Amino acid sequence: MNSAEELGMQFGIFTVGDVTADPTAGTTPSEAERIQATLAIARKAEDVGLDVFATGEHHNPPFVPSSPTTLLGCIAGQTERLLLSTATTLITTNDPVKIAEDFSVLQHVSGGRADLMLGRGNTGPVYPWFGQDIRQAIPLTVEHYGLLRRLWREDVVDWEGELRSSLQGFTLAPRPLDGVPPFVWHAAIRTPEVAELAAHYGDGFFANHIFWPASHTQSMVELYRRRFAHYGHGSPEQAIVGLGGQVFMRHNSQDAVKEFRPYFDNAPVYGHGPSLEDFTALTPLTVGSPAQVIEKTLGFREYAGDYQRQLFLVDHAGLPLKTVLEQLDILGEEVVPVLRKEFAVGRPADVPPAPTHRSLLRARGDGGGPHPDDDHPEAR
Known part of the structure; x- marks a missing residue:
């Protein structure tokens, strides 16, 4: 099978990790059952030929991926x-030092099969749980990400900001795999400042896309592309969109x-609101045959342009x-x-392909000859 890099697009799934009662059976999985089910879903995603599995981050019930x-x-x-x-x-609420460490380790554990989507979060109580103020969400996003980039790219970091204690002589361990940080997507539903941050650094922009009409997603993606x-990273059409x-x-x-x-009708997010018919008419939700899913998904390109990553929610x-x-x-x-x-x-x-660890190595100039991971599918 051709790799996602060769074809330009990655297809996969994302989960929010909710623990929700099955309204038809009257049963609710335990947290342990939900976590084990998530592992089974990820394995299945690989088995059927998908490219990406992504998990949300939540620190409050009824979610498990903390x-x-x-x-x-x-x-x-x-x-x-x-x-x-x-x-x-x-x-916003994670410490950038810990993010840098965790994802460097994940890079090494996975052989480079790791990237991340950064977002500010939309659950207000989480901020004070981690010692932060939701009113500072945007400044936290900007300051923390600026530090995160330096931690991955500099051997010794001296840093001083306004919302976090300073660093002196800090060296990240382990360093990113092959000296290449994981690719960063900035994810947002409704925050233009996040699209601006992604554009400034030439990172990817991921539009959540599942709750809003096409016109909203179009405006956010167009802002990011412009x-x-x-900022001089290429033409609008060369921006990296998911x-x-x-x-x-x-x-x-x-x-x-x-x-x-x-x-x-009973979903925690949109249950007891608009009808299923209204929601499918107004948003990307598709409930129907495989042919209908194909037709609607192909239509995303009409307002988002050629893009690099398509993730589906299927397990909530x-x-x-x-x-x-x-x-x-x-x-x-199908x-x-x-x-x-x-x-x-x-x-x-x-139009660039979806970034991978291997493509980032090539872009740095290290990809011309044999590589230890060349026999790994992700390195194709």
């Missing part, structure tokens, strides 16, 4: 090809709607593990192969 790198490190040991990421790592070009999506599929679309409706709202694994079978066998082929049609040659 330690994403622990979870991803475990998955790294159970997979060989899957690229491991987050959706998102909280740059500012990416403004999108979220949300699907539930059966081969008969009516069966999909009937089966998913009770989960939608109390859906049982068996059903989620069935969704992954359909994604891997949906993603078509999307790979169709998204490649007409893709301009100067």
